[in-house]
Amino acid sequence: MAVPNIADGKLLYEESCAKCHGSDYYQGLSVDEITNTVELSHWVDTCSMHFNLGWNDQDIEDTVHYLNREFFLIDE
Numbered sequence: 439m440a441v442p443n444i445a446d447g448k449l450l451y452e453e454s455c456a457k458c459h460g461s462d463y464y465q466g467l468s469v470d471e472i473t474n475t476v477e478l479s480h481w482v483d484t485c486s487m488h489f490n491l492g493w494n495d496q497d498i499e500d501t502v503h504y505l506n507r508e509f510f511l512i513d514e
């Protein structure tokens with residue numbers, strides 16, 4: 439079981455995701471639509487696959503936990 443690394447998640451997100459999800463071009467993530475971390479990891483998975491980032495499970499896990507801490511605040 440991978441231990442999430444929030445600092446890595448932040449870096450990964452800033453490198454690969456923030457250009458869409460933290461800019462004027464595509465504002466923010468719909469916090470209302472995501473109610474659990476399974477949904478959140480599904481989206482992180484979808485977006486990282488879609489843009490061919492070649493992320494492994496650890497990268498996804500790190501980013502899910504970073505996003506949750508930063509934006510979603512879902513209880514796990």
Ligand code: HEC
Binds near residue numbers: 457459467482
């Ligand atoms: C090229 C632009 C782009 C990049 C890069 C991108 N996304 Fe997305 N993402 C989108 C779009 C467009 C949607 C669909 C929005 C919708 O349907 O509301 C989306 C949806 C999402 C959602 C679902 C919540 C929502 O806002 O609807 C999450 C979570 C998400 N992306 C996370 C990520 C993560 C994590 C990364 C980095 C691996 C990433 N995205 C990279 C454009 C992007």
